[in-house]
Amino acid sequence: MSQSAADIAYANADFIPDAAAYPLRWEEAARNWREVEHAVGRAQLNLPYGEGARQRFDLFFPAGRPEGLMVFVHGGYWRRFDNKLWSHFAAGAQAAGWAVVMPSYTLAPEARISEITQEVRRAVEAAATRVRGPIVLTGHSAGGHLVARMLCPDVGLDAEVAARLQKVVPISPLSDLAPLMETSMNADLRIDAAEAVSESPIRHTPLACPATVWVGAEERPAFLDQARWLTEAWEGAELQIDRGRHHFDVIDGLEEAESPLMKVLLG
Template sequence: MKNDLAYTNSDFIPDGASYPDRWATLARDRREVEAAIGRARLNDPYGPGERQKMDIFHPAGRAEGLVVFVHGGYWMRFDRSFWSHLAHGATARGWAVAMPSYTLAPDARIPAMTREIAQAVAHAASRVGGPIRLTGHSAGGHLVARMLCPDVPLPPEALGRLARVMPISPVADLRPLLETSMNATLGLDADEAARESPALCLAPREVPVTVWVGADERPAFVEQARWLAKAWPHADLVIEDGRHHFDVIDGLANPDSEMIARLLG
């Protein structure tokens, strides 16, 4: 379909097909270390569904606050087990990090995923005190951005603690996906695509937002990031030189990165 090429990433990244295995290995190694030293709470259920579980990684001392990271995969792939290594940047700076899985298409539609992530944020907030910062990549960037739309029911005890949201390479307007082959699995219709598009959200909650995208990403993702930053008056935009869609998240693993400084600052 006409937008398939625009939203294809792996074919335009050197050795792109190797990234999932590399992520899984890095994540497993980090998770084993954190579990061995007693700083990981794994498989914590936030709902009754099979995939409604999260891992929470704790810092060495009392947590200054909570980061929630929501993974991508076009709402169709992956789970929390691929991303544990990305918690290191924040935990090394004294923050706890929650990483939920969520039900994927075709078993769930995107509005149901939005509700699951709201439920996950509320649950994580009950586990860790302090300010809350949300980040997510690609489809996960879409889902954390949705948390600032007033139609999403976040409980007051979580909503009042939101301090920053960082969508990384988000899909902010879902309407172009209507003309992609992936929509055979996602099942979006025109009304649903519009309702679930953060860039079309009127009066988003007034929480600071940093939209982050790689300069070497597919043009469609750079445009999606620009759309969201332009639509939300309290959002700023970072276009990171030399980063593509698969390595733009690497800064989350580095406690000294500019990405971590912006997220936690």
């Protein structure tokens, strides 16, 4: 079956050399990180935030008392992956003294994007009861969309949790869902005109919280557009274009406490 123009616009792996190797490397590195952190008592795994099979998160701690909590929400176009692929990306925040929570969520087509949004809200609220202090939110691709949605008032994030938000950094986010209605993946996502409006962060005035949109300079033009649209729609939001980075390696900075990405996240 031939790809539509919309499919090509949002196809990342087709334009990244050796793209298929990335998930394999992530899986191995994440497993090794979890095993070590769990062995030394710095990881609490598979904590429930709801009744669903995928409503679980892993929580990683620094060596001392946490300065605060960083939430990382994974991507995969709301259709793929879980939190177990990304554990090693907690390393930078842990080294900086922060706890990190990584939730899974029900995937499409079992859940619609609006339902996934509410699952992530519950995960953030549940994790916030376990770690004191400020909260920063970040997520990649579809995860970038989901953390951006946490700043939208209609999501209903608990007021006490919202008051603790220090920074939100959507990484390569989907900010306008309307173009995805023209892709073949919408057979699973089931985005309709109403959801394209309600679930698009650019259609909402966000809660008062500093936001920086982070995107790789070598990403597909559609993702550069999506990042720009969000910063244009949200007054005060900043745009950071990471030179030399594509959609899969744009998150590498999360592993290093002193990386430019972590400096933006944690200050």
